[in-house]
Amino acid sequence: MTGEPAKKPSRIQIRNRRRILDAALEVFSQHGYRGATLDQIAEAAGMSKPNLIYYFDGKAAMHVAVLNTLMEEWLSPLAAIDEAGEPLEEILTYVRRKMEMSRKFPRESRLFANEIIQGAPRMGPNLESGLKPLFDEKCVLIQSWVDDARLAKVDPQQLIFSIWAITQHYADFEAQVRVLIEDETAGWKAADAHVETLFRKLLVPEITSD
Amino acid sequence: MTGEPAKKPSRIQIRNRRRILDAALEVFSQHGYRGATLDQIAEAAGMSKPNLIYYFDGKAAMHVAVLNTLMEEWLSPLAAIDEAGEPLEEILTYVRRKMEMSRKFPRESRLFANEIIQGAPRMGPNLESGLKPLFDEKCVLIQSWVDDARLAKVDPQQLIFSIWAITQHYADFEAQVRVLIEDETAGWKAADAHVETLFRKLLVPEITSD
DNA sequence: TCTGTTTTTTACCATTTGGTAAAGGCACGA
DNA sequence: TCGTGCCTTTACCAAATGGTAAAAAACAGA
Numbered sequence: 465m466t467g468e469p470a471k472k473p474s475r476i477q478i479r480n481r482r483r484i485l486d487a488a489l490e491v492f493s494q495h496g497y498r499g500a501t502l503d504q505i506a507e508a509a510g511m512s513k514p515n516l517i518y519y520f521d522g523k524a525a526m527h528v529a530v531l532n533t534l535m536e537e538w539l540s541p542l543a544a545i546d547e548a549g550e551p552l553e554e555i556l557t558y559v560r561r562k563m564e565m566s567r568k569f570p571r572e573s574r575l576f577a578n579e580i581i582q583g584a585p586r587m588g589p590n591l592e593s594g595l596k597p598l599f600d601e602k603c604v605l606i607q608s609w610v611d612d613a614r615l616a617k618v619d620p621q622q623l624i625f626s627i628w629a630i631t632q633h634y635a636d637f638e639a640q641v642r643v644l645i646e647d648e649t650a651g652w653k654a655a656d657a658h659v660e661t662l663f664r665k666l667l668v669p670e671i672t673s674d
Numbered sequence: 675m676t677g678e679p680a681k682k683p684s685r686i687q688i689r690n691r692r693r694i695l696d697a698a699l700e701v702f703s704q705h706g707y708r709g710a711t712l713d714q715i716a717e718a719a720g721m722s723k724p725n726l727i728y729y730f731d732g733k734a735a736m737h738v739a740v741l742n743t744l745m746e747e748w749l750s751p752l753a754a755i756d757e758a759g760e761p762l763e764e765i766l767t768y769v770r771r772k773m774e775m776s777r778k779f780p781r782e783s784r785l786f787a788n789e790i791i792q793g794a795p796r797m798g799p800n801l802e803s804g805l806k807p808l809f810d811e812k813c814v815l816i817q818s819w820v821d822d823a824r825l826a827k828v829d830p831q832q833l834i835f836s837i838w839a840i841t842q843h844y845a846d847f848e849a850q851v852r853v854l855i856e857d858e859t860a861g862w863k864a865a866d867a868h869v870e871t872l873f874r875k876l877l878v879p880e881i882t883s884d
Numbered sequence: 885t886c887t888g889t890t891t892t893t894t895a896c897c898a899t900t901t902g903g904t905a906a907a908g909g910c911a912c913g914a
Numbered sequence: 915t916c917g918t919g920c921c922t923t924t925a926c927c928a929a930a931t932g933g934t935a936a937a938a939a940a941c942a943g944a
Contacts, residue, residue: 476891476941495792499708502932515892517933574791577846581784581791582705584849591853599854621855622868626840628847633839636787639794643801644809645831658832665875686911686921712902722923724904733902 481519484509488530493575497527497586524586531579531587534572535594541565542624545602551609552667555623559663562631563656573635599624615667623666630659691729694719698740703785706792707737734796741789741797744782745804751775752834755812761819762877765833769873772841773866783845809834825877833876840869 473481487508491500502523506513520526541561545554566573579587599621606620634641634655645651697718701710712733716723730736751771755764776783789797809831816830844851844865855861 474890474941480891496706496709496788499706499792501930503930512893513932514894514934518891523932577787577791578706580847580850581787582709584853588849588853591850595850596853618871619864619868621861622864625843625851625865626868626872629839629843630836633835637790637838639798640790640801640805641835643794643798643806651831654829654832655835658829658836661828662836662872662876666872684920690921711900713900723902724924725922727903728921 477519480509480511480515483511484516484519484526485530485533488526489534489571489575492527492530493571493578496578496582497523528586530575531590534575535590538565538572538576539595539598542598542602545605547605551606551614552664552669555606555615555627555667556660556663559627559631559659560656562627563634563659566631566633566635567652570635570638573632577632577636613669616669618667626666627663630662687729690719690721690725693721694726694729694736695740695743698736699744699781699785702737702740703781703788706788707733707796738796740785741800744785745800748775748779748782748786749805749808752808752812755815757815761816761824762874762879765816765825765837765877766870766873769837769841769869770866772837773844773869776841776843776845777862780845780848783842787842787846823879826879828877836876837873840872 484505487505487510488500490508491504494500495504500523502513502516505526506516509516516526520529541558544561545558549557579585584591602624603620606615606618606623609615610617610620634652641651642648694715697715697720698710700718701714704710705714710733712723712726715736716726719726726736730739751768754771755768759767786797789795794801812834813830816825816828816833819825820827820830844862851861852858
């Protein structure tokens with residue numbers, strides 16, 4: 465029923481596909497889909513343009529491949545929020561992991577940012593099917609924590625948006641941050657401390673009287 | 675010393691320049707600099723492509739013109755933070771005005787976001803000369819408020835980043851927000867309340883004992 | 885080593901795109 | 915009414931860009 469035999473990919477295929485995806489990530493994240501050219505990607509991947517087409521069925525397919533490849537990893541910190549854990553600590557851990565990802569994978573962050581800002585023209589369905597269910601699930605979980613007074617009263621949806629906005633800001637708007645903050649290392653340290661404080665103050669549950 | 679005589683622009687010039695800038699804003703904000711085409715802008719402006727070039731010296735010049743035209747207005751809420759005002763109320767007013775701008779001028783927000791994400795290749799100097807002085811000035815002000823215990827201890831730079839990140843998120847990532855939030859009107863209301871709470875909790879000064 | 889298959893490259897090509905040349909249209913004062 | 919100078923458009927162009935054809939090169943199994 466699956467149509468094609470789907471032969472096992474050779475070692476060369478695996479290596480080259482990886483190289484192309486990495487090059488594509490580099491170029492797409494810096495210039496956006498439209499601004500990226502196959503020549504740029506080819507050069508970054510160290511191979512000729514037609515060879516890209518040999519491995520991926522055109523520019524659009526390459527873009528989708530990059531997005532899909534990274535999507536799961538990108539959402540893994542959210543997925544890792546544990547129902548059984550201590551609510552405040554779970555959320556703060558999530559925040560810390562997001563900050564870490566902004567630092568380690570700014571290209572991935574900008575790739576998604578570019579796509580979303582431009583209206584997610586090539587990722588729309590993926591948002592519905594991949595992101596939305598996970599988002600909804602975690603919102604329900606956080607709401608239950610709020611209802612049990614284990615977190616301060618907060619709108620789970622808005623909370624997650626805030627976390628995304630702040631943590632990804634450091635990667636997405638890095639060019640601006642760099643202009644405004646002289647010492648980069650100190651800046652990151654201050655950012656970590658600030659974000660920790662901010663969400664702690666927002667989320668620490670009130671002392672109830674009953 | 676100013677070189678050209680700089681004749682007064684005719685009514686037609688004023689009208690058409692405005693129309694072009696608006697069309698350019700529309701197209702640039704949706705597709706980014708590279709993704710936008712002169713044909714798209716021409717169509718949006720309701721005139722022929724060479725006519726654009728008659729009014730603006732090429733695509734890059736148009737982009738810079740749009741950015742510069744909007745820069746001042748975009749920063750006006752930050753500039754409006756008043757040294758003489760009540761600290762917490764000043765900051766919250768700033769936050770509210772930023773939220774309002776996200777709602778009313780999402781195109782402007784996305785225009786800047788696109789530019790910054792891609793490394794501000796055409797706006798770099800403008801950030802240094804236009805944004806940085808204002809940013810530094812307001813950081814000093816906020817720091818003085820903190821030192822006087824009129825605000826909770828907070829890193830002014832990080833505070834401003836947080837405000838930008840959260841408020842602009844609703845405009846820049848609207849495509850994502852729309853997928854995840856069903857009721858748009860309710861979403862905006864919740865956003866307003868959430869943002870208000872978040873920054874109030876962060877900034878309300880501790881009761882000091884001495 | 886020989887052979888069939890996979891991988892890669894060298895020309896190409898059609899379209900798109902930023903920009904130009906030059907002529908036509910139009911408003912407005914003399 | 916007639917120029918005169920501002921405005922606008924119709925062709926065009928050269929470069930860039932996504933993609934193809936087909937041959938060369940590298941590779942793997944017998």
